[in-house]
Amino acid sequence: MSHSLSATQNGEIQGLGKSQHERMRHDHLITSKQLSRADIETVLDRAAEIDADPSAVADRHANSVLGLLFFEPSTRTKMSFETAMKRLGGSVIDMGSIESSSVKKGETLADTVRVTEGYADALVLRHPKQGSATMASEFVDVPLLNAGDGAGHHPTQTLLDLYTIRENAGLDDLTIGIMGDLKYGRTVHSLSYALTNFDTRQHFISPESLQLPRDVVYDLHQQGERTQIREHDSLEEILPSLDVLYVTRIQRERFPDENEYQKIAGEYQIDLETLEDARDELTVMHPLPRVDEIAPEIDDTDHAAYFEQAHNGIPVRMALLDLLLENHTRGDTDE
Amino acid sequence: MSDDHDHHDGHDDHELRVSKIRSGTVIDHVRGGQALNVLAILGIDGSDGEEVSVGMNVPSDRFARKDIVKVEGRELSQDEVDVLSLIAPDATINIVRDYDVIEKHRVERPDLVEEVLSCPNTGCITTGDEPVSSRFEVLDDGVRCGYCETIVRDGIPSLIDT
Numbered sequence: 001m002s003h004s005l006s007a008t009q010n011g012e013i014q015g016l017g018k019s020q021h022e023r024m025r026h027d028h029l030i031t032s033k034q035l036s037r038a039d040i041e042t043v044l045d046r047a048a049e050i051d052a053d054p055s056a057v058a059d060r061h062a063n064s065v066l067g068l069l070f071f072e073p074s075t076r077t078k079m080s081f082e083t084a085m086k087r088l089g090g091s092v093i094d095m096g097s098i099e100s101s102s103v104k105k106g107e108t109l110a111d112t113v114r115v116t117e118g119y120a121d122a123l124v125l126r127h128p129k130q131g132s133a134t135m136a137s138e139f140v141d142v143p144l145l146n147a148g149d150g151a152g153h154h155p156t157q158t159l160l161d162l163y164t165i166r167e168n169a170g171l172d173d174l175t176i177g178i179m180g181d182l183k184y185g186r187t188v189h190s191l192s193y194a195l196t197n198f199d200t201r202q203h204f205i206s207p208e209s210l211q212l213p214r215d216v217v218y219d220l221h222q223q224g225e226r227t228q229i230r231e232h233d234s235l236e237e238i239l240p241s242l243d244v245l246y247v248t249r250i251q252r253e254r255f256p257d258e259n260e261y262q263k264i265a266g267e268y269q270i271d272l273e274t275l276e277d278a279r280d281e282l283t284v285m286h287p288l289p290r291v292d293e294i295a296p297e298i299d300d301t302d303h304a305a306y307f308e309q310a311h312n313g314i315p316v317r318m319a320l321l322d323l324l325l326e327n328h329t330r331g332d333t334d335e
Numbered sequence: 336m337s338d339d340h341d342h343h344d345g346h347d348d349h350e351l352r353v354s355k356i357r358s359g360t361v362i363d364h365v366r367g368g369q370a371l372n373v374l375a376i377l378g379i380d381g382s383d384g385e386e387v388s389v390g391m392n393v394p395s396d397r398f399a400r401k402d403i404v405k406v407e408g409r410e411l412s413q414d415e416v417d418v419l420s421l422i423a424p425d426a427t428i429n430i431v432r433d434y435d436v437i438e439k440h441r442v443e444r445p446d447l448v449e450e451v452l453s454c455p456n457t458g459c460i461t462t463g464d465e466p467v468s469s470r471f472e473v474l475d476d477g478v479r480c481g482y483c484e485t486i487v488r489d490g491i492p493s494l495i496d497t
Contacts, residue, residue: 108465129460131482135467150458152483215486 027327028137028144029320031153032190033223037197044163046319047312054087057318061325062089067120069095069112070147071103071127076288076310077147077156081124084317093119110139117142122325125149143324151186157287158190160316161246164309168283169243171198177238179205180248180268180293182212187287188248189216196223203242205232207264210250234267240277245270246285247293271295275303285309356388360411361429361436362404362419367392370402372422372492376451377406377415385409397425417445421452421478422492444473452478452487452494459483469496 026034050057066085070078082092095101095116103112109132116123117140125133126147133146133153148154165171176195182188182204189212192202202220204212211231220229232238239245250268255261269292275282286294286306298304365373370389374380381387386407395401416428420442430438450468454461461469461482470481477488487494 106464108463109460110466127460128458129463129483130456130458131460131480131484134482135460135465138467149460150483215484218486 026324028133028146029155029324030133030137030144030146032155032158032194033153033219035155035194035197040159040162040194040197043159043316043319043323044166046323047159047163047315050318050322051312051315054315054318057088057322059089060322061085061121064088064090064121064325065119066090066092066321067095067116067123068092069116069123069125069127071098071109071125071132072148074126074147076313077126078124080313081145081147081156081317081321084314084321087314088318088321090121090321109136113140113144121328122321143328145320145324148186151184153190154186155190155194156313156317156320157187158194159320160309160312161187161191161285161287162194163312163316164285164305165244165283167308167312168305169281171195171200174198174200174243175203175241176200176244176246177203177205177235177242178246178248179235181210181250181254182206182248183210184251184254185248188212188246191246192216192220193223196220196227199226201228201230203230203232203238205235205238205268207250207268208233209264210254235270235274236277239275240279242278242282244283244285245278247290248287249289249291249293265292269293269295270298272297272301275301278303355434356386356405356407356431357434358432359386359405359407359409359430360416361431362406362411362416362423363401363427363429364395364397364425365402365404365419365423366425367398367400367402369422369492370404372495373402373404373419373426375495376418376422377411379406379409413440413443414445416440417443418448418451420444421448421473422495447472447481448478451496452491453496454480454483454485455487455490455494456480456483456485459485 066081068078068081085092098104109127113123113136120142122143122145123140124145124147125136128150130150130152132149133144137144146153146155162171178188195202220227247270250265252261282303283305284294284298284303288306288310362373368391370391379385379387388405390403392400393403410430411428419426424442426442428440428442429436447470449470452471453469459480459482461467471478472481474486477486478491479486
């Protein structure tokens with residue numbers, strides 16, 4: 001395993017690779033691109049330990065406070081972070097809705113994070129602007145976790161996705177199909193980047209108008225020598241080869257015409273009949289909420305892993321908070 | 336090093352179009368039509384009283400037409416001119432003292448350009464009121480915003496922050 005140190009231009013990464021304590025050595029979690037294979041394995045291993053015995057960490061961060069800064073509505077991600085922190089013994093403070101905060105008075109994000117870092121030991125940020133988490137991290141010393149920056153990244157979702165894939169199918173020698181809205185779906189982009197750390201064959205299935213953005217394809221090719229990437233307009237031809245099928249929602253508002261939406265979305269929905277040609281071991285995932293992409297009749301089959309996936313957000317976010325808070329507490333003595 | 340900086344393209348009548356300078360910087364072999372963008376990138380608008388001469392679409396051996404920019408009284412550093420590689424990759428920089436070219440170099444592509452371009456992505460955090468300056472990574476065939484990661488390959492001159 002590599003011990004090499006490296007740094008990005010904005011300094012968001014302090015060091016990569018496993019240290020002797022096998023700790024993740026980032027200050028912040030901004031994008032899945034910053035994560036090496038060793039980093040990912042450190043988080044997932046810690047999550048597995050916590051999953052197996054949550055009581056062992058129940059008081060671990062009893063004096064720590066997590067600050068939640070959600071500039072966009074979110075229920076699941078926010079609740080999941082809140083639960084994760086509480087199960088580590090810590091407490092949570094919440095900026096509340098934008099309408100009732102200083103943001104309404106025109107405060108910049110840079111000022112908001114500089115003020116709130118004085119109240120909390122770590123911050124979680126969701127913001128509609130791309131690059132907001134990168135910028136915010138440049139203004140604070142406490143660990144900052146990106147919980148979604150517009151159409152940008154959502155790395156904690158990625159880590160819980162990876163955890164679910166590892167538990168169900170393993171991360172190496174993996175054939176995964178990622179289907180639906182690949183153009184606007186940030187979970188898809190983040191997951192694809194992260195998977196380039198592993199030996200994977202990634203198949204992207206979408207209508208032409210919702211294909212992966214070319215910039216993302218460019219990055220995947222740059223990043224992943226070990227990754228094969230193929231794009232398809234139909235699931236049929238590759239379904240039998242898949243270990244994992246990751247389905248995302250095609251949003252109605254992406255289509256000007258209702259009939260067009262119905263026609264196209266219908267081609268990317270799955271039910272028991274669709275899965276007849278699938279392997280018995282196929283794992284079906286979805287970041288939720290779903291509308292009608294996955295028929296409820298699949299819920300009771302061994303294929304369905306999407307509720308498990310949602311629940312995995314707790315041990316994975318507990319692991320991340322644990323690692324980042326531990327890093328931060330140890331401070332500058334690390335080197 | 337000594338060179339008659341006006342005559343290296345073999346057009347003896349250049350001095351009729353753009354006069355020689357005594358001391359300063361001559362930016363030559365700029366792609367035709369980009370001279371004003373060169374000045375914009377360098378932040379030179381004449382307001383500081385510099386003597387600036389611009390030749391546009393001048394006949395050239397290397398290109399059919401080229402632009403040439405002369406700035407009297409300012410010697411530009413390598414860092415300052417490297418940013419020109421984004422719009423004038425073939426430019427040559429001549430540093431002139433007492434009518435002699437004392438240094439001559441090419442622009443090199445930098446890894447990063449800061450506070451020069453503004454991001455075209457309206458969803459990017461740098462386009463709001465935040466106290467942050469722009470930062471672009473320079474790729475082989477374009478630039479990438481250091482915040483929202485948008486890649487721009489065409490139309491880079493239009494992003495110049497003036």
